[in-house]
Amino acid sequence: MSAEKSTTAASPFSSRRGLNRFNDKLFTGIVWAVGILTVLFIIALLFTILQKGMPKLSLGFLYGEPSEIMEGGGIGPLLFNSFYVLIISLIISIPLGMASGIYLAEFAPANKFIAFIRICVEGLASVPSIIFGLFGIVLFVETLDLGLTILGAAVSLAFLNLPVLTRVTEEAIRAVPTEMKNASFALGSTHLQTIRRVLIPVALNGIVTGICLVAGRAFGESAVIILTGGVTSSGVMWDFNPLSPGATLAVHLWYVQSEAIVPDAQLIAEKSAAVLVFIVLLINIVFRVPLWMNARKMR
Known part of the structure; x- marks a missing residue:
């Protein structure tokens, strides 16, 4: 029972x-x-x-100059501008973004002002890119009277990427176990040495992932470039002058699809889109190399 x-x-x-x-x-x-x-x-x-x-695709298309009327134009100067603008923007945004994220994670006091700063950074990270383009117009085109240039486009892209890099770096640093930091202090390391030799190597996966995201976004960005760099290039393949017109491959793709009158506009758009996607994938692979090297060192 x-x-x-x-x-x-x-x-x-x-x-x-x-x-x-x-x-x-x-x-x-x-x-x-x-x-x-x-x-x-x-x-x-x-x-x-x-x-x-x-x-x-052909080498002539990758190295050739774009054509306004005749068919058979290339994307050489525009492809160079894309990398040039990307590199300048990353040189500006990566150090500033990492420094800001490390400060917020390790040095910033826990008060209402810092909480307000974090809210502002998160808000800027979600602002549409065209707003940064309008800011670039006011700063570079109107206030500094530089016109539509590579420099204006690159700095505007850096402003666009800076909030994302700041938040990604802060969260990656905060995700490092406290025991590892305490162990570094116990061995006699200073705070700076702990950040350089413990926190950043352990948080590198998250930081590099953030850099991959902003690099891919920057390479394929068009709204900011149209407003601050223009829709044309100088026509010179290796034009390192930062005050030259700053049209990129993404802008050229938009222009060909909407404004161009060349007979082979659809073909140019298809080839440009393939190059754009391939390079974005390649950027992600290249930025993963430090992660693989760091993983081998951590073993």
């Missing part, structure tokens, strides 16, 4: 365990299905873009 009571009393718990097990399997299946569909969609999108443009 007692055995029957214990079996009866245990049955609700066993049925609940069975329901929880079913819900767990159902949720896992949904997550896997959504993840697989998302990956397949991204692969299909990339394949479509690359398949249309990559087979038609």
Whole structure:
């Protein structure tokens, strides 16, 4: 009789365990299905873009000058401008963003003013890029009277990327276990040595991921460049003058699709889109190299 009571009393718990097990399997299946569909969609999108443009690429297209009327123009100066603007913007934004993130994570006092600063940084990270383009117009075109230039486009892109890099660096530094920092202090390291030799190497994965995101975003950005760099280039392949017009490959892609009158505009757009996607993928691979090297050192 007692055995029957214990079996009866245990049955609700066993049925609940069975329901929880079913819900767990159902949720896992949904997550896997959504993840697989998302990956397949991204692969299909990339394949479509690359398949249309990559087979038609040639060195003449990559090194040639763009044409306004005749067909067969290239993207050489625009491709160079894209890398030039990207490099200048990263040179400005990476040190400032990392320094700001390290300060907020390690040195900033816990008061309302710093909390307000964090809210402002998070707000700037979500501001549409065209707002930074309008700021670039006011600063470089109107106030400094520089016109539409590579320098204005690069600095405006740096302003666009700075809030993201600051937040990513701060969160990556905060994610480092406190025990590792305390162990460094216990061994006699200063705060600066702890940041250089412990916090940054451990947080490098998150920091580099943030740099990959902003680099890819900067290379494919068009709104900021249109407003601060213009829609034309100097036409010279290796023009290092920062005051030259700063149209990039993304801007050229937009221009060809919307304004150009060349007969082969659709073909140029397909090839330009393939080059743009391929380079963004390549940027992500290149920035992953420090992570692989850091992982080997940490073993």
